[in-house]
Every structure is written in structure tokens, then in C-alpha cells.
Amino acid sequence: MTDYNELREAMVAKIAARGIDDEALLAAxxxxxxxxxxxxxxxxxxxxxxxxxxxxxxxxxxxxxxxxMIAHAAVEPASRVLEVGAGSGYAAALLGHLAAEVVALERVAPLADQARARIAALGIGNVRVVTGDGCNGWVEGAPYDAILVAAAARSVPRALLEQLRCPGGRLVIPVERFGGAQRLVRIERRGHKDFATADLGGVRFVPLISDS
Structure with a gap:
């Protein structure tokens, strides 16, 4: 029989060995x-x-x-967080252990239904899974202290920038560059139209798809 607890602890050790040292994040x-x-x-x-x-x-x-991504989003216990591309619901469940409120947005309705059921089964009550176009964000819950996007965008959606808390909101998103290479970037809102961007390195995500 597979010992998932042992495998989980080994995974956490590997994550920590690669420089993730936030104890609350590792505990999640x-x-x-x-x-x-x-x-x-x-x-x-x-x-x-x-x-x-x-x-x-x-x-x-x-x-x-x-x-x-969660580490660079600087999620704190009082944070309101939006996750775009909820998929399985795994990252949203992690965020539920770290933030005050999480909205997890997924455009594929069957995946959203499965994610919602999994999170509910774990008794995580501060995560809301909704179905919609991730490029539009989720204005009902805005502004957000942190937005994480689990799909690569050709350009950063303006709606997500506008839904960041001003000042101080953080957006972590993979962006497709020339030639198809993807870079993970962190964008911090410093003012109404003032944003600072940091490159976090190369990644590979599925594409961010919009219905519009």
C-alpha cells in the first residue's frame, strides 16, 4: 500500500531544499x-x-x-486571493490554509465542479470555486491582495491588473514571450497606473484561454 504521508513529507523536503523556507507554506x-x-x-x-x-x-x-508562485505572491493570513485556472483545486486548497479568503476561478465547468467537491470534502470553508473566463478575473471579490494565474498569457490581462489592491497588490503570472518561451513574472501594483515587474524565471504552463 502506498504511504502517501511519507511521500508528502518527501515532497515538502524537496521543496524546502530548493529555497522555499516559509513554514506556513510548507505546513500547507x-x-x-x-x-x-x-x-x-x-x-x-x-x-x-x-x-x-x-x-x-x-x-x-x-x-x-x-x-x-505562492511564495512570491506573499500570501498572508489576512489576504484576499484570486486564483485563475483552478484546475484540480489543489493550489486553491493550499491557499485556503494560508489566506483569509480565496476565490478560485476555472473556465471548464466539470473541472470547477470536481475542484469544489474536493475542497469541500477536506472541510476548507474559505475557498469559493467559481466558473468563468479567467482573463476577466472575478470583479465581485476585488480588490485582491494577491492574484495567481496557473496558465500562460500572451499578454497580461488588464482586468487582473485593475483588480489588484492599490497599492501593494501582487500578480504572479506566466507570460509567453517571443518564440513561445514562457517566463513567470511578479507584478506589484504601486499606484493606480504604476506597476513594477520582476522576472522569476522560465516555466511551462498550458495556455490561458479566453472566451472573448
Whole structure:
């Protein structure tokens, strides 16, 4: 029988070894069973440090990249957070252990339904999973202290920038550059039209799709 607790602890150790030292974030990774967020056929690989398919041409992201994004989003206990591209619901569940309120936005309705059920089964009550176009954000919950996007955009959606808290809101998003290479960037809102951008390195995500 697979010892998921042992595998989970090993995953956390690997994440920590790569420089993620926020104890609250590491505790969230210990608390959320990743095996519950992947299809049955892939459960034996749930704690591999890589993405896995979840259906609808979507993936559950590599654990280290999820940790990196949350760390750079600087999520705090009082934070209101928007996650775009909820997918399996795994990152939203992690965020639920770290923030005051989380809105997880997913455009594929069956994935949103599955994510909602998984999060409810774990008793995480501060995460709301909604269905909609991620490029439009979710204005009902704005402004957000942090927005995380789990799909690569060709350009940063203006709606997401506008839904950041001013000043101080943070957006972490993969952006497609010339030639198809993707870079993970952190954008901090310093004023109404003043944004500072930092490059966090190369990544590989599924594309961010808009219905408009």
C-alpha cells in the first residue's frame, strides 16, 4: 500500500531544499493530500515533482512551481486571493490554509465542479470555486491582495491588473514571450497606473484561454 504521508513529507523536503523556507507554506503542503486532486490512474505519481494531466487538456502544476508562485505572491493570513485556472483545486486548497479568503476561478465547468467537491470534502470553508473566463478575473471579490494565474498569457490581462489592491497588490503570472518561451513574472501594483515587474524565471504552463 502506498504511504502517501511519507511521500508528502518527501515532497515538502524537496521543496524546502530548493529555497522555499516559509513554514506556513510548507505546513500547507503537509496538510493538503495531493493524491486527492489527481485522477486515480496517476495517484502513484501524485508526489512526483512534475505536472500531471487532470482531463480537459489541463494539468495539475508541478508542486515546486506552485510553492514558488505562492511564495512570491506573499500570501498572508489576512489576504484576499484570486486564483485563475483552478484546475484540480489543489493550489486553491493550499491557499485556503494560508489566506483569509480565496476565490478560485476555472473556465471548464466539470473541472470547477470536481475542484469544489474536493475542497469541500477536506472541510476548507474559505475557498469559493467559481466558473468563468479567467482573463476577466472575478470583479465581485476585488480588490485582491494577491492574484495567481496557473496558465500562460500572451499578454497580461488588464482586468487582473485593475483588480489588484492599490497599492501593494501582487500578480504572479506566466507570460509567453517571443518564440513561445514562457517566463513567470511578479507584478506589484504601486499606484493606480504604476506597476513594477520582476522576472522569476522560465516555466511551462498550458495556455490561458479566453472566451472573448
Amino acid at each position: 503542503f503537509r496538510a493538503v493530500p495531493r493524491e486527492d486532486f489527481v485522477p486515480e490512474a496517476y495517484r502513484s505519481h501524485a508526489y512526483d515533482d512534475g505536472p500531471l494531466p487532470i482531463g480537459a487538456a489541463q494539468t495539475i502544476s508541478q508542486p515546486y512551481i506552485v510553492a514558488l
